[in-house]
Amino acid sequence: MPKKIKTEEPVDLKEACIQVARDFIAEHGIENLSLRDVARRLGVSHQAPYRHYPNRDHLLAEVLRRCFQGFAAHLDARDRLDDPKADLQSMGRQYLSYAAQHPLEYRLMFDTPWPQAAEHPSLLQDARHAFDLLLGVLRRIHGTQASKRALIELDALYIWSSMHGIVGIMQCKLTDRLELSPQVPDQAALHVMQMILKAMDSHR
């Protein structure tokens, strides 16, 4: 059992809880997160985190918000290109590099049961913001008329699915065991992006 060390309370306890919770999840998994453990790691009283978070789900929602904010910032930091399809490809590369550099955050956002969402409107807002970046590029391809809205959303889900799928499939160990040609694993994500662009090109 980890030793309880009493120290000065961090100046920004609310923020410190988020950092410690993220590290705790990295080590012990999301299902084991508790405000008690966070307090213990910070060396503060068991009650202290409750001043900022009514329960662990609220803290978890804050951790997730940071993930979505970082993810959106990463997508936004892409090389921006005038041609919307080239820009889409640039966003795709950023998506892949985010997943490679932040596997924990990626898993938390997309492969983990969420806390009760209705109670966390700001989390929803941050999640939607990331999705909106993709919708924005697609609006440049399809146009902004209301009649295009559903098509844009469907394309966004298709593109996200394909990228999310290749990230998951290349991470799961199954792919190592399919006896693929030696060059294929390295080319797979790029091939997915090329196929997405081909599908987009042939849109009516």
Next chain:
Amino acid sequence: MPKKIKTEEPVDLKEACIQVARDFIAEHGIENLSLRDVARRLGVSHQAPYRHYPNRDHLLAEVLRRCFQGFAAHLDARDRLDDPKADLQSMGRQYLSYAAQHPLEYRLMFDTPWPQAAEHPSLLQDARHAFDLLLGVLRRIHGTQASKRALIELDALYIWSSMHGIVGIMQCKLTDRLELSPQVPDQAALHVMQMILKAMDSHR
């Protein structure tokens, strides 16, 4: 704690362990599976399962094998169509219906850390067989020349990624919260299949 009930040992203990393990995983998650719990549920001695499985990973590998066998059989039970692209679409529909009807098995195969695989060659064989069904349809599209092998594998990974991605994305609760147009969630999987076919159509 569940009551231990001593009963007659099942005639086919090896097979009974697989069924009970699958049900145990459904209730308690894969990480909590132990041969001890399986024995307890079957009402046999703690040592009995060890006659067939050196450890829980071997039992887990058998559970996974059954998943892949059932999955491949489901893909094989599709309406077979002479046109390979129509056949691909038919396989896509079977993929989606498998995921909808067998969410636990689907998760076990594709979203769960596997037992040490090198020790379970027959599991690998069953997993590869399912992937081969997709490669087979793609060979009918691209031809069977050795020079097409890598392209066929890349297309297979792309198609699988897109389908796996849409299954995951529509299952995770995030999608409910993106304020999509009302018709979009129901159309998303079909749209992915259409985009896959468009991308395939535009292949050089």
